[in-house]
Amino acid sequence: MTLKAIVIGLMATSVLAGSAIAQDQIKIGVSIPAATHGFMGGLNWHAAEAEKRLEAANPNIDLIIVTADGPADQASDLEDLVSVHGIQALVVLPFESEPLTEPVRAVKDSGAFITVVDRGLTDPSIQDVYVSGNNTEMGKVSAEYMKTRLGEGDNIVILRGIPTVLDTERFDAFMAEIEGSGINVLDNKFANWNRDDGFEVMQDFLSRFPDIDGVWAQDDDITLGVVEAVKAAGRDKELFIVGGAGMKEIVKGVMDGDELVPVDVLYPPAQIATAMDVTVAHFVSNGPVRGSYILGSPLITQENAAQFYFPDSPF
Amino acid sequence: MTLKAIVIGLMATSVLAGSAIAQDQIKIGVSIPAATHGFMGGLNWHAAEAEKRLEAANPNIDLIIVTADGPADQASDLEDLVSVHGIQALVVLPFESEPLTEPVRAVKDSGAFITVVDRGLTDPSIQDVYVSGNNTEMGKVSAEYMKTRLGEGDNIVILRGIPTVLDTERFDAFMAEIEGSGINVLDNKFANWNRDDGFEVMQDFLSRFPDIDGVWAQDDDITLGVVEAVKAAGRDKELFIVGGAGMKEIVKGVMDGDELVPVDVLYPPAQIATAMDVTVAHFVSNGPVRGSYILGSPLITQENAAQFYFPDSPF
Numbered sequence: 001m002t003l004k005a006i007v008i009g010l011m012a013t014s015v016l017a018g019s020a021i022a023q024d025q026i027k028i029g030v031s032i033p034a035a036t037h038g039f040m041g042g043l044n045w046h047a048a049e050a051e052k053r054l055e056a057a058n059p060n061i062d063l064i065i066v067t068a069d070g071p072a073d074q075a076s077d078l079e080d081l082v083s084v085h086g087i088q089a090l091v092v093l094p095f096e097s098e099p100l101t102e103p104v105r106a107v108k109d110s111g112a113f114i115t116v117v118d119r120g121l122t123d124p125s126i127q128d129v130y131v132s133g134n135n136t137e138m139g140k141v142s143a144e145y146m147k148t149r150l151g152e153g154d155n156i157v158i159l160r161g162i163p164t165v166l167d168t169e170r171f172d173a174f175m176a177e178i179e180g181s182g183i184n185v186l187d188n189k190f191a192n193w194n195r196d197d198g199f200e201v202m203q204d205f206l207s208r209f210p211d212i213d214g215v216w217a218q219d220d221d222i223t224l225g226v227v228e229a230v231k232a233a234g235r236d237k238e239l240f241i242v243g244g245a246g247m248k249e250i251v252k253g254v255m256d257g258d259e260l261v262p263v264d265v266l267y268p269p270a271q272i273a274t275a276m277d278v279t280v281a282h283f284v285s286n287g288p289v290r291g292s293y294i295l296g297s298p299l300i301t302q303e304n305a306a307q308f309y310f311p312d313s314p315f
Numbered sequence: 316m317t318l319k320a321i322v323i324g325l326m327a328t329s330v331l332a333g334s335a336i337a338q339d340q341i342k343i344g345v346s347i348p349a350a351t352h353g354f355m356g357g358l359n360w361h362a363a364e365a366e367k368r369l370e371a372a373n374p375n376i377d378l379i380i381v382t383a384d385g386p387a388d389q390a391s392d393l394e395d396l397v398s399v400h401g402i403q404a405l406v407v408l409p410f411e412s413e414p415l416t417e418p419v420r421a422v423k424d425s426g427a428f429i430t431v432v433d434r435g436l437t438d439p440s441i442q443d444v445y446v447s448g449n450n451t452e453m454g455k456v457s458a459e460y461m462k463t464r465l466g467e468g469d470n471i472v473i474l475r476g477i478p479t480v481l482d483t484e485r486f487d488a489f490m491a492e493i494e495g496s497g498i499n500v501l502d503n504k505f506a507n508w509n510r511d512d513g514f515e516v517m518q519d520f521l522s523r524f525p526d527i528d529g530v531w532a533q534d535d536d537i538t539l540g541v542v543e544a545v546k547a548a549g550r551d552k553e554l555f556i557v558g559g560a561g562m563k564e565i566v567k568g569v570m571d572g573d574e575l576v577p578v579d580v581l582y583p584p585a586q587i588a589t590a591m592d593v594t595v596a597h598f599v600s601n602g603p604v605r606g607s608y609i610l611g612s613p614l615i616t617q618e619n620a621a622q623f624y625f626p627d628s629p630f
Contacts, residue, residue, distance in 0.1 A: 049601045057372060057599075134606060266603065273602030278593075284372075286364045286625070287588030288581065290611035291449060295603055310601070 025062045026283050028089040029081035029112075030276060031074055034067035038221065039245060042269035042315025043093070050273035054280050061280055071095040075103040082110045089113040089282065091275050097122050113282055117275045128282075131275040131293045133267040135166050138297040139173030142216055142242050142265050145299055149214065149240065152182030156214040157205045159191040159198055159222050170218055170244075186212065191222045198225025206233045213239055220247035223261060236260050245269070246300065246308050247315055255305035264300040266308060269315055271295055340377045341598050343404040344396035344422075345591060346389055347432075349382035353536065354560060357584035357630025358408070365588035369595050376595055386410040390418040397425045404428040404597065406590050412437050428597055432590040443597075446590040446608045448582040450481050453612040454488030457531055457557050457580050460614055464529065464555065467497030471529040472520045474506040474513055474537050485533055485559075501527065506537045513540025521548045528554055535562035538576060551575050560584070561615065561623050562630055570620035579615040581623060584630055586610055 030051070035041045044067060051063040064085055068074035074095050081087045090107050094100035094116070101122040108114050108126050116127040124130065146156065158174070161167040171188070178185075186209050191197040198217060205212065206229060215230075217223040223243030230236050243250055244265040253261050268274075274295065282289040300308050345366070350356040359382060366378040379400055383389035389410050396402045405422050409415035409431070416437040423429050423441050431442040439445065461471065473489070476482040486503070493500075501524050506512040513532060520527065521544060530545075532538040538558030545551050558565055559580040568576050583589075589610065597604040615623050 046601055053599070053601065129611070137606075266605075268603045270602050273600055274596070274604065275602070277596050277600050277602050281589070281592050284368075285588055285592050286361055286368070287585050287590070287592050288583045288610055288623075289589065290581075290613055291452075291609050292611070293608040294606050296444075296605035296607070298605055308603075 024060050026060055026089070027062045027064060027085050027087045028091065028276075028279055029078075029085060029087040029107075030063055030065040030091045030272070031077050031081065032065070032067055032093045032117075032272060033074070033095050034069055037314050039247075039269050039315055042247075042310075042313045043272050045313045045315070046270040046310075047272045047276065050276040054276060058280060058284060061283065063276065068095060071099040074100060078103045078107050082107055082112070087112055089115065089279050091115045091117060091272070091279050093117040093272065094119050094121060101126070113279065115275050115279045117272055129275075129278055129289055129291060129293065131271055131278065132295065133271060134294050134297050135169035135267075136173040138218070138244055138265050138267055139170040139175075140177045141297050141299050142170075142218065142244065143174045143177030145242060145263055145265075146178060146183060146214055146216065147181050150181075150183050153184070154182075154213040155184045155186050155209065155211050156216060157186050157202075157209065157212055158188035158216045159201050159218065159226065160188055161190065161193045161219055161222075163190060174216060174218075183214075191217075191219075191225070193219050193221055195221050195225040195228075198222035199229045200225070202226040202229035203233075206230070206235060215239060215241040217241055217243045218265075219243055220245040220250045220264065223247075223250060227260060230260070244297075245315075248310060248313055251300060251305050251309045252311075254300055254302055255309060257302055262302075264305075264308075266295075266297050266300055268295065268308075269313075270310070339375050341375055341404070342377045342379060342400050342402045343406065343591075343594055344393075344400060344402040344427075345378055345380040345406045345587070346392050346396065347380070347382055347408045347587060348389070348410050349384055352629050354562075354584050354630055357562075357625075357628045358587050360628045360630070361585040361625075362587045362591065365591040369591060373595060373599060376598070378591065383410065386414040389415060393418045393422050397422055397427070402427055404430065404594050406430045406432060406587070406594050408432040408587065408590075409434050409436060416441070428594065430590050430594045432587055444590075444593055444604055444606060444608065446586055446593065447610065448586060449609050449612050450484035450582075451488040453533070453559055453580050453582055454485040454490075455492045456612050456614050457485075457533065457559065458489045458492030460557060460578055460580075461493060461498060461529055461531065462496050465496075465498050468499070469497075469528040470499045470501050470524065470526050471531060472501050472517075472524065472527055473503035473531045474516050474533065474541065475503055476505065476508045476534055476537075478505060489531060489533075498529075506532075506534075506540070508534050508536055510536050510540040510543075513537035514544045515540070517541040517544035518548075521545070521550060530554060530556040532556055532558045533580075534558055535560040535565045535579065538562075538565060542575060545575070559612075560630075563625060563628055566615060566620050566624045567626075569615055569617055570624060572617055577617075579620075579623075581610075581612050581615055583610065583623075584628075585625070
């Protein structure tokens with residue numbers, strides 16, 4: 001029996017019962033990593049905002065957000081969402097792909113509609129819809145901006161994240177786009193998507209290279225460390241930095257015309273809200289909700305920054 | 316100035332004015348080819364359904380659907396949507412890619428958010444978000460089903476659409492998937508996505524091949540013609556047919572356990588509703604709406620057919 005058939009069946013039952021309003025409710029579980037700061041903190045905030053908005057707009061939708069401290073904790077959350085809450089759909093951002101694949105398959109086997117966010121499962125056939133950022137476009141858009149500011153003979157350094165498929169996609173797309181521009185990449189080093197490593201790696205770059213025109217930091221946490229190192233070295237008038245994600249402090253700076261970090265490239269923690277939107281649409285819309293929704297990575301500039309600025313989010 | 320800033324600005328203005336509720340309205344144009352039957356007739360119906368639903372759920376959203384009889388007519392519709400209606404967003408299914416590219420660019424230049432559906436523009440950088448079916452998956456899913464029913468030494472025939480990129484994507488994906496299965500493709504021929512040509516091509520196949528176990532018709536209009544030819548030849552117990560799209564008569568048959576056309580493969584006219592949903596979400600959601608939303612082509616079986624059946628649609 002399809003989900004819609006179940007819902008129609010339940011609605012018929014509740015009409016017959018004459019009261020049982022609770023049976024009209026469509027329960028949607030949302031399982032994400034717990035966090036109060038950083039990218040995942042922003043993602044938690046956006047999930048809570050989307051819950052408020054979607055429940056207010058759709059009285060028959062009940063969203064249940066559960067946050068986990070690790071893969072095993074998340075697997076147990078998924079079991080509860082089925083056995084305790086009886087969810088009809090799941091929105092899940094898996095902690096890790098491999099250990100969550102079978103737990104999500106079990107939810108699917110219970111008959112629930114499955115929306116996977118950001119990190120894919122080992123078996124993509126489990127999901128009904130996939131919502132994710134676009135790392136390739138992120139690298140490409142960053143390089144396109146570099147080319148508008150720099151040319152033949154100019155020097156840049158690159159701070160990378162953690163050695164992962166995701167990082168490689170960003171890096172390869174960036175390198176492909178600047179090829180032939182004459183821009184020199186002096187060096188690239190991993191900075192592990194955190195501020196302290198960003199600071200250290202950039203200190204090293206600054207001591208080794210007397211002439212740097214641009215920095216691709218590819219991540220806003222790394223960018224914070226890079227900014228600190230550049231200012232400490234008094235070289236903030238010589239170069240500019242391009243980060244990535246859409247951290248509110250960075251977006252605010254872009255909005256205010258900061259020259260050291262003049263733009264940002266979106267890789268939105270708010271993608272969880274997009275995933276919740278399409279999952280609700282599966283139950284309320286005549287439009288199909290299936291397939292793959294790969295979010296763009298637009299360049300955030302002073303002109304458009306306002307639409308990417310969420311002052312109340314922790315990120 | 317961003318769209319959201321404009322909206323916030325307008326809202327502030329209307330508060331100051333104390334009345335002017337009309338200024339709160341967000342106007343979204345929806346431009347599609349006019350049709351009363353077939354796939355495009357279904358698309359027109361789903362657009363009207365989505366308009367009713369979305370306007371009821373979002374009092375500040377005003378959707379304006381305009382239908383065109385050809386590319387020139389559609390280009391003039393787009394001009395009116397900007398100059399007469401002052402739209403803040405456009406959902407457009409272009410009649411043809413080339414002649415509509417510059418007209419859509421002009422709408423973009425007016426500051427509107429652009430959602431392109433199904434047929435891409437010559438310059439994809441114009442669109443903010445792209446919503447489309449998945450022809451490659453459609454071919455693959457159809458072949459996967461064939462492999463569950465047929466094997467080594469079984470014979471099939473294939474009816475194709477019109478020689479286009481779209482048709483080639485479907486065909487190549489189908490052929491790649493059945494490779495190595497031992498299924499023989501006796502012949503493939505274009506049937507121009509219509510019933511009459513489906514009938515004629517199938518008549519020819521039936522007269523030339525005494526042993527046919529399966530037919531991939533890849534389209535529900537073609538399928539209607541194939542069914543007619545097969546029944547006229549009295550060979551409807553020897554074979555089965557796989558079409559594609561999600562025509563209500565075919566989906567109803569699948570639901571009722573038809574053995575001649577036991578399944579269908581989704582390429583949904585309701586994608587226009589999905590496109591309208593995400594465009595409205597751009598204005599009401601905290602989740603980003605950017606990028607590429609490629610809808611899946613699930614196999615429609617007796618089990619799940621109810622959720623793809625719209626008895627009131629003309630298609």
